[in-house]
Amino acid sequence: MPEKTAQPEEQPDAPGGSGAIERVLIGQHPAIVKLRALIAKVALGDVTVLITGESGVGKEVVARAIHSLSPRRARPFVPVNCAAIPRDLLESEMFGHERGAFTGASGSRQGLFNAASGGTIFLDEIGEMPMDLQAKLLRVLEDGEVRSVGSDRAVKVDVRVIAASNHDLASSVRKGTFREDLFYRLQVVPIVVPPLRERRSDIPILVDHFLGLIAARGGGRQITVSREAMVHLWSYDWPGNVRELENMVERLAILCDDSVIDTPVLPPILISGPRPPVIEIPANLPAAGINLRMIVREIEGRYINQALKQTGGNKQAAAKLLGLKRTTFDDKLRRCGVIAPGGTDDKEEP
Template structure:
């Protein structure tokens, strides 16, 4: 034989100061497929060969025991005595090492080095092309994944296209966005459902140095508990039943950009531990893999829950809360920035009139009155839906709200101040919301009591059903878990048609 070898292959350097060995042939080559093994690069003959760019030939594995203990252990395990390692060079780069092993001693003592130099050069050229192709393929696959995700984002209907309003409470929140956007600080966005938390996250991302990389959104409440880790961190083929191929997780997809974890309070406790590690170390292992992946991701989280209360009750890890709560931004509910309602109404009116091909240029004063006085438990998202439906039903140039769209009986007692047709509220006394008459303190129910009545009314209308297309959660535009949490907080118990309060 030109090269009496019982085992040969290629070793390549990989991340984490390791070598990946591809054993291409053994004595049982016909029955043994290509074997892949990762080893620590320190203590290997191949590491020395790669760094020095020199051949290494050992007639007995005993010669390697002290100097290259990892290689010695592999040879002992495989029953090999001799080894020959040849550097694979491409210009100034050392790509890896071509190695040969034999079961007898001194198997490589008399080699035709000129021939093997030619073999090594040919293998190096082929390997260089292979690595270049793999790099291009990985880049292509990443671009494809990002494009698919971005196309999904484009198709997704966002609550509204941009932040609208000029109230002091909204202005204070936007000022915080400008303060925190340029850095990499973790941000926790707090606010009720429908207040525009995702828009704030997008504003932070778009004002940061990561704006050219993806903003990847994950709705933690929409993923079943068994699949949360796979969704966030990915999985390898065969990691669990149904894992037929490798899945790239959202953190890997967001590498170099920003990940937005919406409804962070819904994460299972076991996943919170893994998320804490990503925040602290910027590394994780996909489900079913021992390989550690490092990422550079900025984390923005949002919740409509009271996380401090969740920490006290043991539903949220305190260390994760403190790690996320570096820079909190509270988004005010719509009822606390009523002065923005006319502006939002005109914004949505223009948008839906244009998309539906209608010529609607104004809002009836009585309609604007009612809209400004309503409590808007669903916040801006609810307002958007009301205006869209009103535009669909409108048959003239002036928008008028059907009594079914907004519970006007709740609004009428508070809405007597006229509002200008142009969509801007008339001047209101200092510290009083525009378009709303000041009411005597005795006439105003506590906010929690109003919310309680609203939830009970929804439950009454569904005979106590919370989940499903006809459930109270759908009517209130809340996640069922969020509704149950609010019911527990407000002391509401409900069983079908009978309720106890």
């Protein structure tokens, strides 16, 4: 794609000036500070960027930040979720189609590449793109031209491409489900957004940020988090990353009393402490034998967690679901290392 030269006179002020990126990509962890510096650098050119990271880490935040700091910021940012669009529609969504190109194409239609003209297209979940379309995208990246479905004419487009994936595309290349040439063409600049559990020091900062947004929306009722509750938020592994934390803060802000989020309102999953390693449950007794006690504990733990999830943390209802008396349930809860609010964590020796 042709390199676009910066045209400062056509651009509005960056939203909020140079400090703007600190207000959208929150965090003080060295990995995030480095990430912001990298974003500011890649924003200036037109190189293709591949953003990878687990679900909810902030890949779209990064993509939008690159666009909003780039000379293209006055032009559209067009996100395309490759996993959400049916496979047979994706090509015409991206590149448009001519009248009669396929059954039901009663008129011609512009594609999203055209809609993003002069701006940035964000190809999210690119790993889900079918192989034949990957070949077409590669040609677009190499030639800077798109060909709409049913047309034999290629048209120049001036669009910057940012792609994202929440799984390792290199392993998709090894498995043969992602084109190697496209992989290298996309990741001219690879950006890896680390999971939240690898930057725990940002958890309190993000919690404050989300509580600030809630206060601004709700007319100023500033909610705080008790020290103990913050320790739990800090210790949890956040498999859903920043999105999970954001949703949790929203939920806790509704549940808490007196504008303070304290341990009793935290769901059991947040106060269960470090999770034991997953134990395999073999269908048949292996020759080497098993540790029956550990396996029974594992099965109990799994069902207890599921019961608590299904009942939104209501222990009485969870005990009933498992056909247990409440006292037996509480006892098992403690043995599995799930600390009930206000309870203890006296674990039985293995």
